[in-house]
Amino acid sequence: MKHNFGAGPCILPAKVLDQAADAVRDFNGIGLSILEISHRTPEFEAVINETQDLVRSLLGVPADYSVLFLQGGASTQFSMLAMNFLQQGKKAAYLDSGFFSLKAIKEALFFGEVNVIASSKDKKYDYVPVGYQIPADAAYFHYCSNNTIEGTEMFSHPATAVPVICDMSSDIFSRVINVADFDLIYAGAQKNMGPAGMTLVLIKNSLLENLGDEIASMSDYRIYRDNNSMFNTPPVFSIYVAMLNLRWLKEKGGVAKQEIENIAKSTLLYQEIDRNTLFYGLSNPVDRSRMNVTFKMYDQELEAAFLDFAVSNGIVGIKGFPTAGGFRVSLYNALPISSVEVLVKSMQDFEAKLLNQKVSLENKVRV
Amino acid sequence: MKHNFGAGPCILPAKVLDQAADAVRDFNGIGLSILEISHRTPEFEAVINETQDLVRSLLGVPADYSVLFLQGGASTQFSMLAMNFLQQGKKAAYLDSGFFSLKAIKEALFFGEVNVIASSKDKKYDYVPVGYQIPADAAYFHYCSNNTIEGTEMFSHPATAVPVICDMSSDIFSRVINVADFDLIYAGAQKNMGPAGMTLVLIKNSLLENLGDEIASMSDYRIYRDNNSMFNTPPVFSIYVAMLNLRWLKEKGGVAKQEIENIAKSTLLYQEIDRNTLFYGLSNPVDRSRMNVTFKMYDQELEAAFLDFAVSNGIVGIKGFPTAGGFRVSLYNALPISSVEVLVKSMQDFEAKLLNQKVSLENKVRV
Numbered sequence: 001m002k003h004n005f006g007a008g009p010c011i012l013p014a015k016v017l018d019q020a021a022d023a024v025r026d027f028n029g030i031g032l033s034i035l036e037i038s039h040r041t042p043e044f045e046a047v048i049n050e051t052q053d054l055v056r057s058l059l060g061v062p063a064d065y066s067v068l069f070l071q072g073g074a075s076t077q078f079s080m081l082a083m084n085f086l087q088q089g090k091k092a093a094y095l096d097s098g099f100f101s102l103k104a105i106k107e108a109l110f111f112g113e114v115n116v117i118a119s120s121k122d123k124k125y126d127y128v129p130v131g132y133q134i135p136a137d138a139a140y141f142h143y144c145s146n147n148t149i150e151g152t153e154m155f156s157h158p159a160t161a162v163p164v165i166c167d168m169s170s171d172i173f174s175r176v177i178n179v180a181d182f183d184l185i186y187a188g189a190q191k192n193m194g195p196a197g198m199t200l201v202l203i204k205n206s207l208l209e210n211l212g213d214e215i216a217s218m219s220d221y222r223i224y225r226d227n228n229s230m231f232n233t234p235p236v237f238s239i240y241v242a243m244l245n246l247r248w249l250k251e252k253g254g255v256a257k258q259e260i261e262n263i264a265k266s267t268l269l270y271q272e273i274d275r276n277t278l279f280y281g282l283s284n285p286v287d288r289s290r291m292n293v294t295f296k297m298y299d300q301e302l303e304a305a306f307l308d309f310a311v312s313n314g315i316v317g318i319k320g321f322p323t324a325g326g327f328r329v330s331l332y333n334a335l336p337i338s339s340v341e342v343l344v345k346s347m348q349d350f351e352a353k354l355l356n357q358k359v360s361l362e363n364k365v366r367v
Numbered sequence: 368m369k370h371n372f373g374a375g376p377c378i379l380p381a382k383v384l385d386q387a388a389d390a391v392r393d394f395n396g397i398g399l400s401i402l403e404i405s406h407r408t409p410e411f412e413a414v415i416n417e418t419q420d421l422v423r424s425l426l427g428v429p430a431d432y433s434v435l436f437l438q439g440g441a442s443t444q445f446s447m448l449a450m451n452f453l454q455q456g457k458k459a460a461y462l463d464s465g466f467f468s469l470k471a472i473k474e475a476l477f478f479g480e481v482n483v484i485a486s487s488k489d490k491k492y493d494y495v496p497v498g499y500q501i502p503a504d505a506a507y508f509h510y511c512s513n514n515t516i517e518g519t520e521m522f523s524h525p526a527t528a529v530p531v532i533c534d535m536s537s538d539i540f541s542r543v544i545n546v547a548d549f550d551l552i553y554a555g556a557q558k559n560m561g562p563a564g565m566t567l568v569l570i571k572n573s574l575l576e577n578l579g580d581e582i583a584s585m586s587d588y589r590i591y592r593d594n595n596s597m598f599n600t601p602p603v604f605s606i607y608v609a610m611l612n613l614r615w616l617k618e619k620g621g622v623a624k625q626e627i628e629n630i631a632k633s634t635l636l637y638q639e640i641d642r643n644t645l646f647y648g649l650s651n652p653v654d655r656s657r658m659n660v661t662f663k664m665y666d667q668e669l670e671a672a673f674l675d676f677a678v679s680n681g682i683v684g685i686k687g688f689p690t691a692g693g694f695r696v697s698l699y700n701a702l703p704i705s706s707v708e709v710l711v712k713s714m715q716d717f718e719a720k721l722l723n724q725k726v727s728l729e730n731k732v733r734v
Contacts, residue, residue, distance in 0.1 A: 002398040006405050009603055017400045021391040024384055031369040031681075033384045035562040035608065038373050038684065071438040071564065072585060075599035079583035110583040190600055195402040197438065197564040197602035216446035216477040218439060232442035233557055235564035236376055237604060241402065314398075317405065 003339035006317030007148055007292060008170065009190040011334045016244045023240065034240050039233055047240050048229065054246035058255050059172075061179050061202055068201040068221065069229040069239055074100070074169045074188040077199060078107035080219050081165055081184065084211055086112035086139050093117045093138035093162065097154070098125040098147030099321075104167060112139070124324075125150040127284035134160040140183070146171035149321045151294030151328065152287040157181070163207060171291050172200070173249060174333060175259040183207045191291070192333045194242030197235045249333065258333050265331045265340045266290040272344040278302065278351050282326065296326030303327075306350050313346045315339075370706035373684030374515055374659060375537065376557040378701045383611045390607065401607050406600055414607050415596065421613035425622050426539075428546050428569055435568040435588065436596040436606055441467070441536045441555040444566060445474035447586050448532055448551065451578055453479035453506050460484045460505035460529065464521070465492045465514030466688075471534060479506070491691075492517040494651035501527040507550070513538035516688040518661030518695065519654040524548070530574060538658050539567070540616060541700060542626040550574045558658070559700045561609030564602045616700065625700055632698045632707045633657040639711040645669065645718050649693065663693030670694075673717050680713045682706075 004011040020034075027034040030043065037044055052067045061067060070076070086092050086108060094105045096119035108114050115138065118129035125147060134141045141160055144167040146153045153171060157164060163183035172185070173192040179185065183204045190196040201221065208222050217223045223231045249258060270288060273279045273295045282294040297303050303326065310318060320326040331340065371378040387401075394401040397410065404411055419434045428434060437443070453459050453475060461472045463486035475481050482505065485496035492514060501508045508527055511534040513520045520538060524531060530550035539552070540559040546552065550571045557563040568588065575589050584590045590598045616625060637655060640646045640662045649661040664670050670693065677685060687693040698707065 004399060004403055006403065009403055009405060009600065011403050012400065017391055017402065020402070021388040024388040024391055032371055032683070033379065035384065035387070036371055036373065036376055036378050038376060039563070071440065071443070071602075073438065073599045076439070076585045079585055083583075107583050107585075110581065188600060195604050196406070196600045197605055214477060216450075216474050218443045218446055218474075232440045233376065233555065233563045235438075235602065235605070237562055238564055238602070316399070 001314055003313075003315045003335075003342050004317055005315065005329045005331070005335065005339070005343070007321075007328055007330045008188075008332075009196045010317075010330055010332050012195070012241070012245060013248045013334045016241065016248050016334075019244050020237075020241045035237055037236070039230055039236055044236060047236075047243055048234070051239055051243040051246065054243065054250060055200065055202070058246060058250060059177065059179055059202070064205050065179060066201075066203050066205055066221075066225040068203065068224040069234055070199045070201055070224060071197065071235055073196075073199055074167055074186060075103065075107075077167070077186040077201070078104040079110060080221075081140075081142070081186070082108035082111040083215060083219050084221055085163070085165070085207070087212070088112065090139035091115045091135075091137070093134050093141045095119075095129060095132070095141070095143035096121060097128050097144060097150075097152065099149045099323075100147065100167065100169075101142075101144040104142060104144065108142070117141075125152065126282055128152050128154050128287040132158070134158060134162055136161065138162045140165050143167070144169075146289055146291050148292045148330075149294075149324055149328070151281075151283045151289045151292045153289035153291065154287075163204075171289075173246075173255055173258070174262050174291055176256050189238060189242055191330075194245050195238050198238035198242060245334075261337065262290045262331065262333070265335065265337050266293060268337070268340050268344060269293050269329060269331070272347050276347050276351055278306075278354070279347065282324070291331060293329040293331065294320065294324065294326065295329075296320075300325075302354075306347075309350050310343070310346050313342055315343055315346060318343075368681055370680075370682045370702075370709050371684055372682065372696045372698070372702065372706070372710070374688075374695055374697045375555075375699075376563045377684075377697055377699050379562070379608070379612060380615045380701045383608065383615050383701075386611050387608045402604055404603070406597055406603055411603060414603075414610055415601070418606055418610040418613065421610065421617060422567065422569075425613060425617060426544065426546055426569070431572050432546060433568075433570050433572055433588075433592040435570065435591040436601055437566045437568055437591060438564065438602055440563075440566055441534055441553060442470065442474075444534070444553040444568070445471040446477060447588075448507075448509070448553070449475035449478040450582060450586050451588055452530070452532070452574070454579070455479065457506035458482045458502075458504070460501050460508045462486075462496060462499070462508070462510035463488060464495050464511060464519065466516045466690075467514065467534065467536075468509075468511040471509060471511065475509070484508075492519065493649055495519050495521050495654040499525070501525060501529055503528065505529045507532050510534070511536075513656055513658050515656075515659050515697075516661075516691055516695070518648075518650045518656045518659045520656035520658065521654075530571075538656075540613075540622055540625070541629050541658055543623050556605060556609055558697075561612050562605050565605035565609060612701075628704065629657045629698065629700070632702065632704050633660060635704070635707050635711060636660050636696060636698070639714050643714050643718055645673075645721070646714065649691070658698060660696040660698065661687065661691065661693065662696075663687075667692075669721075673714075676717050676720075677710070677713050680709055682710055682713060685710075
């Protein structure tokens with residue numbers, strides 16, 4: 001058995017994978033695969049509607065918000081949201097808290113002015129900036145709630161009258177949120193929602209009231225809202241597997257229960273990182289992400305050996321992002337706490353092994 | 368067994384569906400699903416590279432063309448290509464041959480001027496315009512090679528020095544093409560390539576040489592070319608299934624052999640439409656599509672009964688597009704000729720049944 005700590009596309013529940021595989025062969029016993037039915041069939045309409053309902057009930061989405069399914073990933077949202085909401089003569093306020101928030105800033109600059117109101121770039125994004133002001137005249141305030149590469153997470157944002165837009169790609173459905181605190185939430189599916197190829201957008205309808213007419217259809221949120229996300233062929237399979245996955249989450253007890261589990265999983269791992277004499281955490285303790293745990297070894301030369309040791313215990317996907325180095329362990333919803341226990345035990349065993357080697361080496365020298 | 372004549376997402380080979388289902392459970396025996404591996408793994412890099420190679424070899428793509436995989440469908444290409452190639456002060460030449468060509472025109476208008484050089488809208492797009500000139504100063508010439516809704520197909524275009532951009536969503540891989548005749552070909556995957564959620568783009572590299580710097584990353588073809596279509600997370604599963612499907616096509620003998628089969632399938636059906644006293648074809652005989660066959664019944668009130676009769680024979684997906692009415696029968700690569708035979712026999716049986724009813728009614732009246 002593999003313990004899949006990959007950062008995304010990532011682990012999905014075994015039950016969901018079984019159901020998805022069955023539907024690739026025969027969807028609901030209709031004699032056709034989920035891959036070969038039209039999105040205009042009643043069968044698929046039921047899928048997209050159930051997926052929307054699950055999103056609404058799991059996150060408590062208010063009635064005046066639309067639930068949309070788009071393609072292109074969160075990266076497409078970086079430009080699309082600016083295209084829709086960064087009107088001429090306006091400036092958008094961005095928080096620069098990591099690799100992906102900086103990407104969002106770069107794309108917004110194609111469409112208008114950006115005011116970076118705070119940044120943690122000075123310390124390689126190992127903390128989340130605080131104490132900043134959101135200018136009252138900003139077109140919107142944008143931030144990324146979880147920085148996958150750096151391993152920091154923001155559980156709240158300053159109160160503001162400005163529309164709040166949040167990239168929740170890597171922590172949506174992992175903890176309880178108050179959707180009404182946001183005007184637009186977007187998230188690439190491939191962490192806690194489903195397979196790659198789909199992006200969830202929750203949008204307050206009033207935000208769409210005063211948009212211009214110069215936005216091409218596939219970049220216009222109104223088109224998705226007015227066509228139940230089916231202006232053109234949607235990513236049928238990605239939506240279907242997201243439905244299965246959200247059903248699984250609901251059966252498990254929903255987001256509140258999942259959050260308790262996610263706290264337990266991340267606490268277990270951070271405690272071991274702090275206790276173990278070989279490892280140290282990379283992010284500011286108060287900003288530690290529950291989804292992506294980043295750490296290194298004091299002796300960097302041991303990292304390859306630990307990686308091998310981990311692999312021999314069935315652990316995969318823990319290598320850090322190339323520019324960050326070290327390790328990044330992702331603890332998404334589908335990852336059971338038993339996998340974290342295996343990792344923690346591996347860290348302990350590796351420490352003990354090293355200690356024994358050292359002792360036996362010292363003994364040898366003594367003899 | 369179902370005979371799936373759906374217009375897309377459409378029938379895929381049973382072998383491909385079996386392999387895809389297996390990979391959803393366990394990809395290549397690595398103990399992980401194809402849905403839960405990172406696109407940055409060597410395993411997935413092998414998939415995307417093989418898919419590219421298959422596209423190159425099946426279509427004979429010249430070396431100076433890039434093979435790209437994007438998201439958003441052909442609809443996103445409608446605006447993206449104009450964003451890239453419709454420079455200020457320039458005009459693009461468009462052929463208006465159907466529902467989707469008109470959509471492409473509407474999206475291009477967000478970015479620049481469009482010259483509709485010919486249109487068949489006057490006759491509900493039941494023919495393909497001929498005898499038009501492509502202005503030498505056009506930024507590019509755009510057309511759609513197969514009109515899915517109307518059932519017409521274009522097998523060539525006038526010679527021109529202007530860059531040619533073609534939407535081949537519904538007939539790519541169905542017939543031999545000379546890629547060098549085009550500067551950019553795009554195609555939503557969900558017909559002859561694979562499941563929905565991915566779009567193939569073939570692009571002559573020289574077309575990308577003089578682009579401006581004002582294009583957002585996810586709309587910039589150069590970004591996809593320079594990052595092997597992995598600037599961000601690609602639609603992993605859609606690409607994987609496309610690879611399986613293109614392997615299947617190659618094993619079968621490739622595009623040339625498939626084209627012979629497609630000619631046989633469409634000829635069989637058109638012959639029956641022309642022979643049968645109940646049915647008539649909707650598109651101009653010389654422009655008939657091999658992929659999408661459109662027809663109606665002389666007595667429109669019989670259409671619901673024929674549809675029921677067809678369904679009772681396992682036939683699905685033949686209802687015409689809502690605005691077109693009648694029937695649309697799609698004969699994509701994965702559809703075996705035996706399915707066409709079942710449909711033709713259903714048309715014959717339905718005709719015979721009606722004739723018998725008529726005879727027995729006449730006998731009754733006589734008695």
